[in-house]
Amino acid sequence: MNATAAYRQASPTGSKKHAGARLQQAVRRNSLLSPAGLSEYVFARLFHGLVYAQIWEDPEVDMAALEIGPGHHLVTIASGGCNALSYLLADPARIEAVDLNPAHVAFNRLKLAALATLPDYETFHRFYGKADDSANIEDYGRYLAPVLDAETRAYWEGRTLSGRKRISIFRRRLYRHGLLGNFIGWGHRVARLYGADPRGLLQARTLEDQRRFFDSTIAPLFEKRLVRWATGQKSSLFGLGIPPQQYEALAGGSDMATVLRARLEKLACDFPLSENYFAWQAFGRGYGEGDCPLPPYLSRENFEAVRARADRASVVNVSITELLAAKPAASVDRYVLLDAQDWMSDEQLNALWAEITRTAKPDARVIFRTAAADNLLPGRVEDATLSRWDYREAESRAFHARDRSSIYGGFHLHVFRG
Template identity: 60%
Template sequence: MTATAALPFTAPAPHIIDAAVVRHHAGLRQRLMDRAFALAFRGLVYAQIWEDPVVDMQALDIQPGDRIVTIASGSCNALSYLVADPAQITAVDLNTAHIALGRLKQAAFTHLPDYAALRRFLIEADHRDNPATYASTLAPHLDEATRRYWQGRDAIGRRRIGGFARGIYRRGLLGHFIGAAHLLARAYGVDLRAVLAARDMAEQRAIFDATIAPLFDKAFIRWLTNQPASLFGLGIPPAQFDALAGDARMAHVLRARLEQLACGFPITDNYFAWQAFNRGYGRDADAPLPPCLQAAHYDTLRDRVGRVEWRHTSFTDHLRAQPAASVDRYILLDAQDWMDDAQLTDLWAQITRTARPNARVLFRTAAEETLLPGRVPDTILSRWAYDPAQARALVAADRSSIYGGLHLYRFAG
């Protein structure tokens, strides 16, 4: 079979995602909503991960020789951690589309001839020659499952690799959600891209207050954002929706998070804002990018990219197969917001068993507070140190601005 032949793609096994998302002891309506989210989550969700790797690396203090386990998601962070020179990174994910994306990005670093080619494929990601570059240069080096995904077709019959000719960052569940948000804003006469023209943070604030903030006072938007299914595109399952909203209307929560994204950091330094307001990275040579895509780190990434491995499994199941005292750093993203108490306890039992001395665990939550006390037994949690003040400082520095909490736990032994 040639590298360019059309291949069928087997979607993620439904029971794997269902087990992580569906609250089986909840009421019927909640279970139906959970299953609807699980169905949506089986395709590509994130072409770019939405956690700030610079903050991650500062908090984790990655050392040469460290072994890291992280959730893959859009894979930018797993690759960016290579800048800190760990010995090994294992990126796990329940979503096979994310695994296929990570392996494709890894192949791009390994087999494309130079940074200009990498930029065209992974940063601009909309060049008409990219599918041909994939077929000639990347596909021959990919495993069959990854080729099967990219050479297969999406729900409307388009070849998935064609996304790199039309803007991969506009694809996936999140990409479509952001596109829909732009369309909705335009229906009210607002161009969300306007904030990118701001010359300083004062102008960012003025544009947001005058044009974007009033959208959240519209009756339809208040109603729409209060429907859990409307936020599936953000990768927010119904259980996390409840934690995110709390006692407030979701429109108020989203307004505050978007305000931080638009106004909390200089636009010139925040590639998350460019993804939200531009639907892709900026094209200027000095436009902000994740560490893994910056020209200054290209040679380093190309030399170290073989240290990353991708596994289609759950975080807990991967750790269960590892030896005791074998992992230094754990990055859970916001996955714990999906978990019940039994799942959290199982996960932290495996983290504690596999933790090396001085190990660190980093995770995000929709709500501001850490979710572990009272849910994970003290016999496990007492072996970990946590600083609430540090957590507040970390989340304030996170340029993605979409989470309420960013938490660091240190292994005390």
């Protein structure tokens, strides 16, 4: 089956009401009439739109930890879709992506359509690498719109409060949009308010230059009263995709300005700019030109392989627990949970891990990230379930150190014992 045919057969996302209900169920813990419940409601409403135009987990770390091989069946949370597509380079048999956010589902389906129908790498890179050209809108009408399912097409041709069609973000610097893109823009504006321009980091030529710029220009911002006050408000970090219940885990008993400074320091200082496209996104608000780094799926040398295998990937608007519950036993090789478990209650965690354990093939692997450093599963997931998994603690710490996105406190790898 070719990529276009496979894409046409993708199942619909479901009704907006159903999608919104799933998201509310995932986030809500408290009564709407309580301060905590109101905060959860606001976050869920914000999270219903596009949040991540680029996923913020390092796919090279993921692939090293997962040890994906030919024939493997992966289940992953989609987010921006960069990683799910990058996993295709390891030649798995199937990748099923899920997301509770209908905007992310539409975003991923557009990527699959682009791989299936855009004529060449240059056109694909202009669409997702530069993402600021009116020719992208022409290509959408010519190549993509005719192959999209009705709901996805309605999403992209629908209008925002500004009156613009959503697809227009591909000629208006895509990566400056979405909840995270807007948050990064806010950070740049605050920095300029204090006379600092974060884009200056991108002029560095060595790690020593990067360190010097961070210490002299970026680090002092976290001592400013406005920054410390703003980061102390849970709602201020909704733009990072951090729900209220994840805020405390991220803070870990410290003040949030100190935590964010440390995460940004790793991003700015621990990896050469020539290798870290996450730093380009944070400090340049987009991908660089020329030889600047790109996600694996977007690199020229990987394009034909990703395109040829794109029909092995799909995305649906359900929770990962729902998807797994519909599968036969011992049917999945690899699981990617991103940081979704930080949102979950104990009941939800146990339901998820019961399905993961039921559907896991021998030697199955699960990876996830956490806002805090520690593995959140012990003491929360029942011992009868968790004892069937081997937590690779030393490997997890090593993979975390290699993660170029630098925004999480911990990376965790579990391997199925049977």
